[in-house]
Amino acid sequence: MIARRRWLGAALAFPALSCATGQPAVFGLGVASGDPAQDSVVIWTRLDTAPDAPVPLRWEVAEDEAFARIIARGDAVARPESAHAVHVVAGGLRPGRQYWYRFAALGVASPVGRTKTLPERADTLRFANTSCQHYEHGFFTAWSHIARDAALDFVFFNGDYIYEYAGRAIGSRGWGGVVRSHEGAECVTLAQYRARYAQYRRDADLQAAHAAHPFIMAFDDHEVENNWAGPHSEKPGTDPAAFAARKAAAFQAWYEHMPVRPVPRGASITAYRRFRLGDLGHLHVLDTRSFRDDQPCGDRAQLPCDAVARTDAQMLGAAQEEWLFAGARAPGFHILAQQVFMAPRRFADGRMSMDAWDGYPAARERLLGGLRARGVTNPIVLTGDVHRAWAADMPGGGAEFICSSITSEGDGREAEPNAAGIMEANRHIQFHHARRGWTRHEITRDHFTADYMALPFVTRAGSPAEHVARFVTARAASGISRA
Numbered sequence: 458m459i460a461r462r463r464w465l466g467a468a469l470a471f472p473a474l475s476c477a478t479g480q481p482a483v484f485g486l487g488v489a490s491g492d493p494a495q496d497s498v499v500i501w502t503r504l505d506t507a508p509d510a511p512v513p514l515r516w517e518v519a520e521d522e523a524f525a526r527i528i529a530r531g532d533a534v535a536r537p538e539s540a541h542a543v544h545v546v547a548g549g550l551r552p553g554r555q556y557w558y559r560f561a562a563l564g565v566a567s568p569v570g571r572t573k574t575l576p577e578r579a580d581t582l583r584f585a586n587t588s589c590q591h592y593e594h595g596f597f598t599a600w601s602h603i604a605r606d607a608a609l610d611f612v613f614f615n616g617d618y619i620y621e622y623a624g625r626a627i628g629s630r631g632w633g634g635v636v637r638s639h640e641g642a643e644c645v646t647l648a649q650y651r652a653r654y655a656q657y658r659r660d661a662d663l664q665a666a667h668a669a670h671p672f673i674m675a676f677d678d679h680e681v682e683n684n685w686a687g688p689h690s691e692k693p694g695t696d697p698a699a700f701a702a703r704k705a706a707a708f709q710a711w712y713e714h715m716p717v718r719p720v721p722r723g724a725s726i727t728a729y730r731r732f733r734l735g736d737l738g739h740l741h742v743l744d745t746r747s748f749r750d751d752q753p754c755g756d757r758a759q760l761p762c763d764a765v766a767r768t769d770a771q772m773l774g775a776a777q778e779e780w781l782f783a784g785a786r787a788p789g790f791h792i793l794a795q796q797v798f799m800a801p802r803r804f805a806d807g808r809m810s811m812d813a814w815d816g817y818p819a820a821r822e823r824l825l826g827g828l829r830a831r832g833v834t835n836p837i838v839l840t841g842d843v844h845r846a847w848a849a850d851m852p853g854g855g856a857e858f859i860c861s862s863i864t865s866e867g868d869g870r871e872a873e874p875n876a877a878g879i880m881e882a883n884r885h886i887q888f889h890h891a892r893r894g895w896t897r898h899e900i901t902r903d904h905f906t907a908d909y910m911a912l913p914f915v916t917r918a919g920s921p922a923e924h925v926a927r928f929v930t931a932r933a934a935s936g937i938s939r940a
């Protein structure tokens with residue numbers, strides 16, 4: 458405590474802490490780090506209680522948890538127009554190393570976060586992959602397990618970090634029973650999205666995971682609106698200008714709460730980006746929302762209409778496709794970290810999800826064919842969105858690992874009633890599990906492994922986590938096998 462008082466006093470000339478224990482409300486939204494590179498990482502915080510004015514802030518990065526070896530420090534300003542959120546790109550770091558970071562503002566020190574840079578070379582990398590954390594549907598216990606997994610190099614989150622829906626009463630039924638309520642109406646304005654992120658970010662389990670690992674964040678639909686597609690709202694007839702304003706608010710709030718490098722420009726953001734995983738491969742974060750054309754015949758699972766066969770279907774858009782292909786030549790694994798189901802998934806009655814790649818088959822062919830033409834015959838596709846764990850061979854080459862959700866759709870069950878029919882109709886899909894949880898991945902030079910972790914329950918706190926399956930794909934081969 459003496460060291461912490463001295464740091465605050467010397468660096469900021471602020472009064473010594475009046476309360477040295479407990480989590481100060483100033484940093485009640487926690488700290489986070491993300492978008493790791495070999496020599497830098499983004500460190501983040503947002504002041505939860507601050508005056509309506511710019512607030513000066515100090516940050517420090519150290520090689521040890523006690524901050525005896527500080528290797529970078531600086532000043533920043535938390536501005537009210539950015540909801541007092543702060544992003545610092547901490548540079549000059551060494552590859553493949555752990556670091557610790559903290560902030561101080563208004564005479565208070567933040568909790569300490571741990572982060573890690575990506576390696577220049579490595580024999581093994583490990584990361585957790587999960588998505589979809591509907592606050593009303595359960596407790597974020599999975600994050601407490603992920604927070605304690607000290608061997609992780611990072612976390613990849615596919616999207617649905619918040620859900621935009623209005624609050625419902627505890628005990629409400631319908632889609633996912635409500636065990637704790639959203640505050641407020643459906644998010645449309647910047648103030649509403651900010652408040653929603655803050656509500657989620659006050660969760661202790663979520664804060665613990667952010668403080669323990671760097672995150673690589675993507676967004677899906679619910680960060681804006683269910684099933685949005687490019688300029689199109691889910692609701693036909695929505696005024697395009699109104700929807701653009703809603704997207705601008707949603708992206709601004711997403712940026713303000715995520716430890717990311719991409720900065721929104723109004724209603725658009727270039728969130729696709731690439732991470733070099735040492736000499737083991739590349740992680741390509743894709744945006745399957747911003748540049749897609751509208752779902753061809755409604756958003757839901759249905760029998761494909763004629764428009765599904767359109768040859769110019771766009772899921773990534775031309776610029777993102779070109780960017781991906783340009784980065785697909787390097788050796789090693791190519792991991793497509795994205796949102797919606799890519800392998801074909803026909804339900805037993807013939808319906809398919811028009812919001813997934815099944816609604817955009819020409820775009821899927823262009824993507825996978827383009828990768829094959831550049832020598833990427835075994836792409837690893839990471840998917841969220843469906844709130845159930847699946848594992849599939851990608852027809853034509855590759856593997857798809859679909860993670861479950863942190864909470865969305867509540868406790869779930871081991872197998873959905875329709876899963877056997879889906880696997881019968883899609884022989885490339887090998888695995889299904891419908892509890893909540895995450896997938897833990899391990900990359901080596903020759904293998905990519907998926908360990909499926911599940912929680913028996915999320916509608917009460919304190920669930921244990923269980924290992925339910927392991928699948929492996931070899932770099933030189935294609936397709937998955939159960940291990």
Ligand SMILES: [Fe+2]
Binds near residue numbers: 617843
């Ligand atoms: Fe979701």
